[in-house]
Amino acid sequence: MTSALPRHPRFVSLEGGEGAGKTTAINAIQTCLQRHGHEVLLTREPGGTPLAERIRALVLTPDAEIAAEPLSAEAELLLVFAARAQHVRQVILPALQRGAYVISDRFTDSSYAYQGGGRGLDVTWIAELERRAVGLLPGLTLLLDVDIAVGRARASGRDAGPDRIEAERDDFFGRVRAAFQQRAAADPQRFALIDAGQPQPQVAADVVACVERWLAQGAVA
């Protein structure tokens, strides 16, 4: 499904599974945009505002550490959209309106992939939340695609322990990856697919080349 929501020409999102290299790649994009003289705001999801970061903690902290009950898939979906509604209004729209570029480490595509693909929630419900609570799309989305075992190994080398999502099983991450790939294939105008299994300098070079092309043409394709 390709949304008809407006695509903002200064809004870039990075998407992909655990350990794909999103957070690592973001600095290369920032440097590229700054070289062109642009103001750049880096942000992330879930989170990006003080309130939304508190929601992030609810979503990512292992269940047993917060309360003696599991977080339901439906509550997880509504929490990530509550955080996103706040993030869009408090941070993303004001920055775009003053002329800055915004780079978000994850955005709504992650909800389609994790809560839709991973948890199996109804995609039409997600699209309705996107339309009502978010109301815009990035102009460019870089999907960092990597084998799930490779991503897992990278993420586990970095963290003290897995968060609530990272603790999911391989079949969950397989569905997440497939959902991301399907979204990218359905909307090649917005998405650039990056082979994130390559060495980090090559991933950075590919990401920067996409951003340069997007800046030059106003589109990925």
Ligand SMILES: Nc1ncnc2c1ncn2[C@@H]1O[C@H](COP(=O)(O)OP(=O)(O)OP(=O)(O)O)[C@@H](O)[C@H]1O
């Ligand atoms: N292309 C690469 N090759 C090898 N290692 C990489 C590569 N890109 C990133 N890494 C390393 O893998 C780890 C995970 O990278 P990073 O934190 O950027 O992933 P992420 O996509 O942001 O993960 P998460 O979804 O968990 O936030 C880091 O230790 C990083 O240094």
Ligand SMILES: [Mg+2]
């Ligand atoms: Mg990250």
